[in-house]
Amino acid sequence: MRGAGVSRRLPTSIGWVLAIAVAAGFCALGSWQLGRAQHKRAMLAHVAQVLRERQPLPLAAAAQHERAQTFDWSAGRGRFAAGAAVLLDNQVRDGQPGVRVYRPFLPADGGPALLVELGWQPLRGDRTLPVVAPLPGSHRVAGLLAPPPSPGLIRAAPAMQADGDLLAVALQPAALAAPLKLPGLAPRVLKLDPALPIGYPRDLDVLPNTLPPERHLGYAVQWFGLALAVLATAAVLTRRRRGAAREKMGA
Structure with a gap:
């Protein structure tokens, strides 16, 4: 028993x-x-404070590795590098698929180039990529310095298109410098102020295509x-x- x-x-x-x-x-x-x-x-609260104060740091602050995961307002003059733009794939805006357009920017006060987010462009049904017009001459830019969008689990290399632009599924500045023929890229990107009269439709949302x-x-x-x-x-x-x-x- x-x-x-x-x-x-x-x-x-x-x-x-x-x-x-x-x-x-x-x-x-x-x-x-x-x-x-x-x-x-906590991140959204910090970004809201930065956007309220808008105390600009020089563009060289984008290269500070100790601040690579934080947010700052930044402004300065320089020029957009000639050559390829970067198109970040799988970006949805108002329910429509598209790409986010980035161009490397060379600050006039020195320091490494940084990627500037010019805005969002839609994709047609046949996935024809938009034509990104060059931006010659000197420009004053301002916006939110931010870490690049999270790549998730994807680590594929960028694909060069027929017009020379790069189609990327993950925005990794260190991996994009060589294809863009640059000696280096700052670890943070500049989300361009929507009020500036260049680029495409955009906002300062720091959680695009991710969970709130x-x-x-x-x-x-x-x-x-x-x-x-x-x-x-x-x-x-x-x-x-x-x-x-x-x-x-x-x-």
Whole structure:
């Protein structure tokens, strides 16, 4: 009889170990989503403060590696490099697919070139890429220095098009310098002020094509809910198993 009791408890114990392990995994995913939500809330608050104050730093600040993941307002004069533009693929605006257009900018006060986001252009159904007009002469630019858009899991090399422009699925300045025939590129990009009369439709959104904090919070609630459901299911199955065992013993 003692051996039979042990054999009945063993499957129950294994079931609870599995349930707790799965619930712990769901809780870890929920905690990660909460962390992402908090990080993005803090980032948006910082960007809002920068945009309120708009105290311009020189364009050379884009090359400060210690600030590569933060945001600053910046302004200065210089010229756009002749040659290729960079088209960042898979960029949606108002539900329409398109590309974000970048050109390297050479600051007049020295320092490495930096990529300037000129704005968004739509793609036709046949995925014909837009023609990016050159911007000769000297220009004064101003905008938000920001980390490049997150590449996610994609690390493909940029593809040169027939007109010489580069089509990229991830904006990685260090990898784009050589194809653009530049000695280097600053780690941050300049999101051009929408009020300036050059470029294409654009905004200063720092979370384009990514999840806002509210979505991360919603996913966190779902993961925690799944963890609770796993534990509740394990509890119900355990009670049913014990009830069935008692009935068998009574019979």
